[in-house]
Amino acid sequence: MPHRDPLARRLRAGFASTGAVSDRVGVTPATVTEAFERLAADALVDYEKGAGVVLTDRGTQIARELARRQCVVRAFFATELGVEYGAGDGYRFGYALSEDGVEALRRLVDFPAEQCWQSPGEYADDCPCESTAP
Known part of the structure; x- marks a missing residue:
């Protein structure tokens, strides 16, 4: 049985919320939002405010x-x-x-x-x- 990370389960389920990532890495939600926006600009994630983020194939x-x-x-x-x-x-x-x-x-x-x-x-x-x- 593989070992799983709770945040990773959210990603596989389709998304991870700003709050979940903020809690996991210990930074403010605003910091996470900025990071999501930069990652989306580089086509590494698909990000939609309020819905969360999911990795792209490239990500x-x-x-x-x-x-x-x-x-x-x-x-x-x-x-x-x-x-x-x-x-x-x-x-x-x-x-x-x-x-x-x-x-x-x-x-x-x-x-x-x-x-x-x-x-x-x-x-x-x-x-x-x-x-x-x-």
């Missing part, structure tokens, strides 16, 4: 790639160096690395990250990143 593709990168980085640090990092640090490291760098780490730990992250906030049971949603 989902980018979210999956970022989740894959953070999983690979966290798996490398945990298995090779014995250091545990949270998802936030994993995202920052994974974002900063080139694709070649991420792939080199993946090969070192023999980690099939492309099969780990299934959809927004949903991880395979054996994923080392399962406890923290993207």
Whole structure:
């Protein structure tokens, strides 16, 4: 059974509200609205005031790639160096690395990250990143 994040369930159901995202990330609803508007301008989400936001196909593709990168980085640090990092640090490291760098780490730990992250906030049971949603 995959692990799920409550906010991710709302996204899969069709939307996430400004309030739900605001509560989850600990910022004001106005900050979330501004972020939604910027993401919509970049075609990463479809946003409608009052209705909420849903990832576009492009937004989902980018979210999956970022989740894959953070999983690979966290798996490398945990298995090779014995250091545990949270998802936030994993995202920052994974974002900063080139694709070649991420792939080199993946090969070192023999980690099939492309099969780990299934959809927004949903991880395979054996994923080392399962406890923290993207």
